[in-house]
Amino acid sequence: MKQTYGYQQKARQFFAVLLPIFITQLSLMATGFFNTIMAGHISQQDLAGVAVGVNLFLPFFGSVLGIISGLTPTISQLYGGGRQDKIGFIVKQGFYWAMALAFLFIAVGWLAVPRVLPLLNLEPKVHYITAHYLLAVSFGIVPIFLAGVLRNFIDAHGHTRLTMCITMTSVPVNIALNYVFMYGLFGVPAFGGIGAGIGSAIAFSLNLLLNVWVVTHIEPFKSYRIFHHFPRPQFSEWKKQLGVGIPIGSTMFCEQSIFGAVGLFMTVYGTVVVAAHQAAMNFTTIVYMVPLAVSMTLTILVGYEVGAKRFADAEQYIRLSRVLTMVFVGVLALLLTQFKTEIAALYTSSREVQPILTGFLVYAVFMQVSDSINAPLQGALRGYKDVHVTFLLAVLSFWVIGLPGGWMLANWTAVGPYGYWIGLVAGVLVGAVCLQIRMGQVQRKFSGQEG
Structure with missing residues (x-):
């Protein structure tokens, strides 16, 4: 670099x-x-x-x-x-x-x-x-x-x-x-x-x-x-390094385990719904590779610029990532709107599963919109080594809002299994807004410190 x-x-x-x-x-x-x-x-x-x-x-x-x-x-x-x-x-x-x-x-x-x-x-x-x-x-x-x-x-x-x-x-x-x-x-x-x-x-x-x-x-x-x-x-150095790493690992566990938990709750709706949900999650996981790659890239580039005390350059990389992810999500939304039936057909030939999967794919678009804001901000904050608040916001997004909210929607309203997806989308979106607020606080902290 x-x-x-x-x-x-x-x-x-x-x-x-x-x-x-x-x-x-x-x-x-x-x-x-x-x-x-x-x-x-x-x-x-x-x-x-x-x-x-x-x-x-x-x-x-x-x-x-x-x-x-x-x-x-x-x-x-x-x-x-x-x-x-x-x-x-x-x-x-x-x-x-x-x-x-x-x-x-x-x-x-x-x-x-x-x-x-x-x-x-x-x-x-x-x-x-x-x-x-x-x-x-x-x-x-x-x-x-x-x-x-x-x-x-x-x-x-x-x-x-x-x-x-x-x-x-x-x-x-x-x-x-x-x-x-x-x-x-x-x-x-x-x-x-x-x-x-x-x-x-x-x-x-x-x-x-x-x-x-x-x-x-x-x-x-x-x-x-x-x-x-x-x-x-040198255990004092271990403490410093693990002080950064453990919140990152804990955040990842919150994100990965929540989808397994939702998959278990989906089993009450029967095999057809479970199959549709798993296919939609597979599609979402593949598409998430773009926001994830952007997040990892920002950790490297923002960390490099922060280490050099070029904080304005770090902010420019963050703005650049937003443009990239917004363009990506826009293209994805267009493709899914036009070809959601064809995408569902790639995963299954079952006439029972396809319409449910098509419905889940619509929510997958909203999930990616939220992730396109959330993931890059997480990566940028890691570049600043600001990781503890990110972990707390992951707990809030997935386990305080996402899963309980999804369970209530699924069991107390007529949306059924789609409620879990609505809950996850809402949780990720709330997390993204909170991360944006945190990003502003971190950037203000470093403002005026150009090296």
Whole structure:
């Protein structure tokens, strides 16, 4: 990254950081998509076992990776402020506490899964596949958490194309390994759905090796000599880093877990409504990759400018992101208005599911309008390292307004299952308004401090 002048240069740097992040997020989604397809072609039990395992694993896994992502604003601010001498120490301490989080994550999982699964009343075979899928994945936790430290180290310098290349290398390998272990090829036994966990654990280790290679062979990372002379763990530094990371991880958990909770409440409406809801959520998740990529880009660029005390430049990047997301949502709304029936037909051929799904897709547009305001503001505030209020607003948006409001609309009015979507949209929109107010407070705090 470098200092930019005017919106034209900023737009070029913005897209140079954004596009690799967007491609990386889409690549990561591909693994789950192909896992589902492959498991479904083995048996219903394998599909269900992998689905339950993923739904139990991902909210907590994503939250801990969110904690590790707290390194990004810290490192980008140091880099922008020309304090590269401190970055190596930050990364090395990050290795220590990320490994501690990894072992804690594994220990909690091994203790909790045997107690949680019986509560789900799964078929014996589904129970077995879920438990062993999670056991297999657990062997890749330490490598992927350490890789997360290096990924944030690389991204914070604006070299998101490198992490894109790593992801686009490891994801196809992950899919291929899953295929080998699930179906049994080259003399390997067929493990069914459990094979997806084995393949993922190996791919996580490959991801770490690729990140290590990058930071030891490519500048500017090579100059940091990350793997030379590890200092002693410094718990005061852990406290500072986790003070940024834990609110970010907690915010991500609030966001990811709410959709699982809504999915559970939808089960009272029967299989047709659940199928339509899941399809609509899948579509929303794919479309959300754009606001999410914008959010991650702003964390890097705003952190870089704040570190250099160029606060007016940080505000220009935020304004640029608003234009981008508004254009995106406008195009999306136009497409959905014209082609919502065709989009529903892509997901299902069921004449019962299609009309309900079409209705959910209308609410998906309003969800994206809210997210297009919410997500970039979250990313920008993380760039300022203002993360505690963001977490509190996530709790307010999803668990105080979204879910209770949706439940009341669904059960006390005639809108039925659509009430949950209305509640979520309202919660996200309230959160977006509050984030905008908070952004104004943060920017006023930094005004007049140009370096």
